[in-house]
Amino acid sequence: xxxxxxxxxKFLLIVVALTxxxxxxxxxxxxxxxxxxxxxxxxxxxxxxxxxxxxxIGFNILFGLTGYLSFxxxxxxxxxxxxxxxMFKLLSMNVLPAIILATIVSGLxxxxxxxxxxxxxxxxxxxxxxxxxxxSYRLAYSVFTPITNGETGLQLxxxxxxxxxxxxxxxxxxxxxxxxxxxxxxxxxxxGPWDFTFNIGYYFCAVIAILGxxxxxxxxxxxxxMMLRAIKSNQTRxxxxxxxxxxxxxxxxxxxxxxxGLAGGLLAAMDPLAGAERMQWTxxxxxxxxxxxxxxxxxxxxxxxxGFIKYAENIFSKINESVLHGWFGWLPDGLEDIxxxxxxxxxxxGWHLTLGLMFMIVVIALPxxxxxxxxxxARWVRRKSGRETAADETTKPAE
Amino acid sequence: MSKTNYSRRGVLxxxxxxxxxxxxxxxxxxxxxxxxxxEPTGSTVTFGFNVxxxxxxxxxxxxxxxxxxxxxxxxxGIGDGGMLNTFSSKALGGDGILxxxxxxxxxxxxxxxxxxxxxxQSMIQKDGVVMINGGSSxxxxxxxxxxxxxxxxxxxxxxxxxxDTTGKDKKANGFRHFFxxxxxxxxxxxxxEKEYGNDRRAYHLTADYTWGWTQQESxxxxxxxxxxxxxxxxxxxxGAGDFSSYIAPVLNSGADTLILNHYGGDMVNSLTxxxxxxxxxxxxxxxxxxxxxxxxxxxxxxxxGSNIQGVFGSMNWNWQLQDAGTQAxxxxxxxxxxxxPSGSAHTCYVQTLLYADAVTRAGxxxxxxxxxxxxxxxxxxxxxxxxxxxxxxxxxFKDVLVMKGRDNPxxxxxxxxxxxxxxxxxxxxxPDHPMFAGGDLGECNDxx
Numbered sequence: 003x004x005x006x007x008x009x010x011x012k013f014l015l016i017v018v019a020l021t022x023x024x025x026x027x028x029x030x031x032x033x034x035x036x037x038x039x040x041x042x043x044x045x046x047x048x049x050x051x052x053x054x055x056x057x058x059i060g061f062n063i064l065f066g067l068t069g070y071l072s073f074x075x076x077x078x079x080x081x082x083x084x085x086x087x088x089m090f091k092l093l094s095m096n097v098l099p100a101i102i103l104a105t106i107v108s109g110l111x112x113x114x115x116x117x118x119x120x121x122x123x124x125x126x127x128x129x130x131x132x133x134x135x136x137x138s139y140r141l142a143y144s145v146f147t148p149i150t151n152g153e154t155g156l157q158l159x160x161x162x163x164x165x166x167x168x169x170x171x172x173x174x175x176x177x178x179x180x181x182x183x184x185x186x187x188x189x190x191x192x193x194g195p196w197d198f199t200f201n202i203g204y205y206f207c208a209v210i211a212i213l214g215x216x217x218x219x220x221x222x223x224x225x226x227x228m229m230l231r232a233i234k235s236n237q238t239r240x241x242x243x244x245x246x247x248x249x250x251x252x253x254x255x256x257x258x259x260x261x262x263g264l265a266g267g268l269l270a271a272m273d274p275l276a277g278a279e280r281m282q283w284t285x286x287x288x289x290x291x292x293x294x295x296x297x298x299x300x301x302x303x304x305x306x307x308x309g310f311i312k313y314a315e316n317i318f319s320k321i322n323e324s325v326l327h328g329w330f331g332w333l334p335d336g337l338e339d340i341x342x343x344x345x346x347x348x349x350x351x352g353w354h355l356t357l358g359l360m361f362m363i364v365v366i367a368l369p370x371x372x373x374x375x376x377x378x379x380a381r382w383v384r385r386k387s388g389r390e391t392a393a394d395e396t397t398k399p400a401e
Numbered sequence: 402m403s404k405t406n407y408s409r410r411g412v413l414x415x416x417x418x419x420x421x422x423x424x425x426x427x428x429x430x431x432x433x434x435x436x437x438x439x440e441p442t443g444s445t446v447t448f449g450f451n452v453x454x455x456x457x458x459x460x461x462x463x464x465x466x467x468x469x470x471x472x473x474x475x476x477x478g479i480g481d482g483g484m485l486n487t488f489s490s491k492a493l494g495g496d497g498i499l500x501x502x503x504x505x506x507x508x509x510x511x512x513x514x515x516x517x518x519x520x521x522q523s524m525i526q527k528d529g530v531v532m533i534n535g536g537s538s539x540x541x542x543x544x545x546x547x548x549x550x551x552x553x554x555x556x557x558x559x560x561x562x563x564x565d566t567t568g569k570d571k572k573a574n575g576f577r578h579f580f581x582x583x584x585x586x587x588x589x590x591x592x593x594e595k596e597y598g599n600d601r602r603a604y605h606l607t608a609d610y611t612w613g614w615t616q617q618e619s620x621x622x623x624x625x626x627x628x629x630x631x632x633x634x635x636x637x638x639x640g641a642g643d644f645s646s647y648i649a650p651v652l653n654s655g656a657d658t659l660i661l662n663h664y665g666g667d668m669v670n671s672l673t674x675x676x677x678x679x680x681x682x683x684x685x686x687x688x689x690x691x692x693x694x695x696x697x698x699x700x701x702x703x704x705x706g707s708n709i710q711g712v713f714g715s716m717n718w719n720w721q722l723q724d725a726g727t728q729a730x731x732x733x734x735x736x737x738x739x740x741x742p743s744g745s746a747h748t749c750y751v752q753t754l755l756y757a758d759a760v761t762r763a764g765x766x767x768x769x770x771x772x773x774x775x776x777x778x779x780x781x782x783x784x785x786x787x788x789x790x791x792x793x794x795x796x797x798f799k800d801v802l803v804m805k806g807r808d809n810p811x812x813x814x815x816x817x818x819x820x821x822x823x824x825x826x827x828x829x830x831x832p833d834h835p836m837f838a839g840g841d842l843g844e845c846n847d848x849x
Contacts, residue, residue, distance in 0.1 A: 046522035144609050144636060153610030153639055154540040155514045157547055157570075160841050175551060175843070186551070199526070273522070275544060277514040316523055322507050351454040351509050 010219060017215060017302070021208045024048055025198050032195030039325065040317060045188055045201035047316050049272045051309045052207035053265045056214045058292045058304030060261020063218055064254050065290070066299035067227060069234035073128045074115070074135030075289050078108040078259040080142060080281030082266025084149065087156045087276045094166035095176045097185065097206065101267035108263020109256055116255035120248055123237065132283060139281040155277035178271045180206060185272060203272045210268060211305075214261060219301060221257070230254050262289075291357075295364055297371025306372050314357050321349035437767045438553035438848030439529040446501040446766065448473070448753065449508065449524035451545060452535040452559065456512030457640040457666040460700045461537050461745040465559055466507060467738055468746035469534060472753035475733070476503045483733040484754060487726040487782035492761040493754070499761060506530065512537070512640070514544035521545045525552045531766050532557060532756050534749055537665075538639075539563030539612035546575035553848020555768045557752035560745040562664075562696050564615035567796035568837035573845040574768055576775055576790065578755065578797045579748045580828070582616035583836055585695045585715040586623035588801040588823035592713065597658070597691060599628035604656035606647055606671060608663050609636040617662045618836060620695050624660075632656040637663070637671075644671040648678050657685040659692045668694060669704035676708040697804050699743045702816035709806030709816060716802040718747045718784050719819060727784040741814050751783045755790075769845040786825075793832040795842065801828050 006014060020027065029043030042048070057079060065071055082104035089100035119130040142150040150156055158175050167176065178185045185203035221227045232240055233247050240247050270276055279285070292311050297303025326342045326349070333341060348356045368374045441447070450469045452462035475483045478495035485493055497503055506528045508520030517536065524530045525548075533549055534557040536542035542561035549556035550572040558566055558577040562585070567577050603624055607613040613636065621631045632654050637647050648671070651659055659680060663671050675681075675692055683690040694701075697714030720731045720741040730750065734742040742750070755775065763770035776792030785799035803821040810816050830837070 041527070044523060044526040046519060046526055050519070143638060153514075154565075155544055157544070160843060161839075175547070177551065273518060273548070275514065275518060275547070277544075279513045279515055316519065319509055320506065320520075320523065351459075 004216065006219065006223070010223065013301070014216060014219060018212055021052070021212055022205075024051070024208070025200050025204070029196060029198055033197045034195060036328075039321065042313055042317060043199060045186075045199055045204050046272070047312065048201065048204045049207050049268075050312045050316075052204065052211040053268045053272070054289070054292065054308040054312055055305035056207075056211040056268070057262050057265035057289055058296070058308040059211075059214050059218045060258040060265070061289050061293055062258075062299065062301075062304040063221060063230075063261070064258035065293055066304075067222070067230035067234060068251050068254050070120070070123065070251060070255070071128045071290065072119075072131040072255070072258070073283070073286050073290065074131035074133075074138075075258070075262045076281050076283070076285035077115070077135035077138040078112055078262035079266035079269070079285065080138065080276070080278065081111050082108045082263030083270040083276035083280055084142070084156060084266075085263070086267035086270035087158070087274055088149075090158060090164075090178060090270070090274050091156075091162040092165065094164060095178050096166075097178050097180050097271040100178070100271055101210070101264060104267025104270070105260050105264045108266065109260040111263070112256045112259025113252070116252050116259070120251050120255060132286070135281060135286050136283055139278055139283070142278040142281055150276070150278060153278060155275050158274050178274055207268050207272065210264065214264070215301075215305070222301060226250070226253075291361060295361060295371055297373030300371065300373045303371045303373040310360075310372065311357065314353055314360070318349050318353040318356055319351065322346075323350070436847075436849060437769075439525065439531050441501055441529075441531060441766055444501055445504050446498055447528055447530045448503060448505045448756075449521065449528065449530035449533040450505055450535050450749075451508045451510055451517060451521050451524065451533050452749075453512045453537050453541070454507075454509040456510075458512050458537045458560075458664065459666070460704070461560055461665055461698065461743065462510070462535070464700060464743045464746040465535060465537065465749040468734065468742055468750040469505065469753055471734060471737055472750045473503045473505050476754070476757050480737070481729075481733050484726050484730050484751070484783055487724075487729050488754065488758070489781040490758050490762065492758050498757045499764070499766070503757070510536065510538075510541050510545075512541060514540050517541040517545050518548050521548050522552075525549075525554060530554065531768075534752050534756070535559040536561060537745065538610075539566055539615075540610045542566055542577075543570045543611060546570070546572050550574045550843070550846055553768060553846045555756060555771055557756050559749045559752065561612070562616065563612035564619065564836050565611045565840075567794045568615070569840035570611075571794050571840045571842050573772060573795075573842045576752070576755075576772075576795045578752050578790075580715075580717045580799070580801055581796070582612070582619035582695075583830055583834070584801050584828040585616065586619035587828040587830075588715050588803050588821075589620070589693070589695060589713065590623040590627060591823075591827075592803045592821055593624065593693070594627045596713065597688075601629045601658045601688070601691075602632050602656045602686065603629050603658040603660050603693075604632045604651050604654050605634040605660045605662060606644070606651075607634055607636050608639050608667060610639060612664070613662045615836065616695055617660075620660060620662070620693075622836075629658070637667075639667060641667065642670060644674050645678070647671070648675050648680070651675075651680065652678070652683075655685065657688045657690055659690070661692065661694050662696075663694070664696055664698075665701060666704070668701050672705045672712070673708050697817060698745060699741070699814065699817065700745075702806060703813060710808050712806045713820070714804050716804050716817075717744050719744065719802055719804065719817065720747075720814075721817075721819060722784060722802075724782075724784060724786065726782045730784060747784060754783070755780075767847055769847045772845045789825075791832070793842075794837065794840075798825050798829055800825050 025043050029041045031037040031041050085107040086100035086104040089103050115134045183202050188199050188201040191198045229250050292307035293304045296307025323346050330338050330341050452465045453459050454462050474480045510517035532555045536545045537560040539561040542558045546556045556575040564582045605617050607617040661671050680690050692712050694714040697716050702709045759771045759774035763774040775790050778790045781787045788799040790797050801823045804817045805820045807818045
């Protein structure tokens, strides 16, 4: 189905099902229970899962297939966001023109940066992209303030022209819509003690992310994808056979830049604000982390990595000392303070420490990322149940 | 290359199962039509405290958190009640708000608009807060204020000093107790004239965002009115860490006054580096070189150590004030944390109490009712003397303190002295003042 092999179709359908059921899967704890702290099924976070998952899928087309490590992908995310917010300001609050323009603008931007950066490979390429991204950040931060509004961030105002829309009612700012469907509209289902929030914005992001995933699946299985893998395995040999590999790498770079721009446009569509810090090098590093954490070159890995990092960022960072005291209140007083002090280093503002440790564990023990971990467990379970299967049935990384 | 070998029967069967599964939740669905966003229905009500716990303003954020925690204790009747005893409105009884116990959640803004909005969204959507307080750094405050307006909850701004927060970016759901750049300029002007005369040449180093821009504009306007000349204004990135490359050119610019429109860790670094460069030992145009920091805080003063001695600045509030409200607050803060509160702690504490009081007087958590209760509300006993929450722009008007770094500090908290309490009339302005024009409160949004 959809031009995919049977196995891939099954894989795609599983991904679609998981994505659509996310609001339920991420809220496993009743909303009044103490564990509700760990629920992640609220719209803003689910949207981020889908958006950063999309960005990581795109990044993986470049890094996973060609092996070119771009350290400047956040620049495309930022450019996409600015383009989308300008579309909201000037044209209409409809999200479609905004994300289309975001994709096009970031594609053009990626073409320019890629054309220059791809003259080098390896570490030099990484440094070049990093330099370009940092330049873009500095420019957005202080030089192009009329376009980007600097540190304050580009925001909607009541006086924006919005030539296609009628004047906002009631003196409040308009929200992004898809032909009348407000992106922030939600419907909450109360199932017994559980609350599941179904949000239009999330489903919009999810549909786009699934389309992005499908496209990446097709690229992975196509002759073009094979060519990109060939570049990764031995570029010198490719040149000796008389093949010019640069158009292929440039195409991969632009495609992955457009994914990032689309993700940036979606970020702006969910929350119409674009700030320069989206382009900072830490944001570029984050997508690299996501991809490596999940599994470079695997289809699902980057999405899992993105989800993992966003979960840590939003859930662990909100656990503070008083929450910890609540958990460890049963310990004797002196011991409680010590235990709370210890765990407080790893949550709240210390969540980066947790992330760093997790990253080290993954890189050292599971070089194939979390996906490899899942495969190992699956293989172990299968061996346990006595159904030893041939190794070729497992999903292989694209190496 | 598609290989479809799904049987018609199989597709129908799985389709029916999936459809039933999706429809299942609807039979449990009760109608949960809330009257407004996050209407508290249980025995508790939740506040969101969104402050920087990392980044250049982290020190301020952590002190704000202490004060917010204290405010919640006082609202719930724990501790000595602090300013509730001196507050002119007696609506609050120390038994929660409208019979509900107050809870709070905290978040880290990292002094970045994006992170702050993500954190605020999670507070609104996941934790069900009715009010967000905090937002140090005006860029963050403006971003979160916009978000609260959209979501339909009240934003009680914390440490935000930009004119824009209640100027061109003002919102109907946002309220600010803290003073602003214009007020600093208006209060500092006469003191600087008395101290340094009428023919100074000022060089501005300005944090490159909304707060820096508007404060620089305000200070330049009020010093130029004295006859001072503005030699140059250089914008510096927030969180730069090293300002030496910006300070070196000051020496050759012919300026005899350096105005640092920096805050938090940035100000500590830039002031320290300016002193290390020997600026204050120099003589330019026959005058002693001087440094001015228009917006002061105790935490910055402590960070900058002896470099701050003799440097003028302004403050919203200081713990050394002698009124009953200040004394009550300093006492309970000191008992709990063993240190005097900073100005940013004070404004967050007061904002939390003001919100709670407005809810009680309105008899509802509905943001529109609360906003109505806060608009044009006059109160006293919160440490700043008689104060007005102006309805036209949701800005508080009260006395402003002009401060000076103490020459001979007696202990680590005794770093600043109060030079003058500038009366409110002198810092008052019209809502359509050019520095504040271009915005629109819009209409209150309750999210319904």
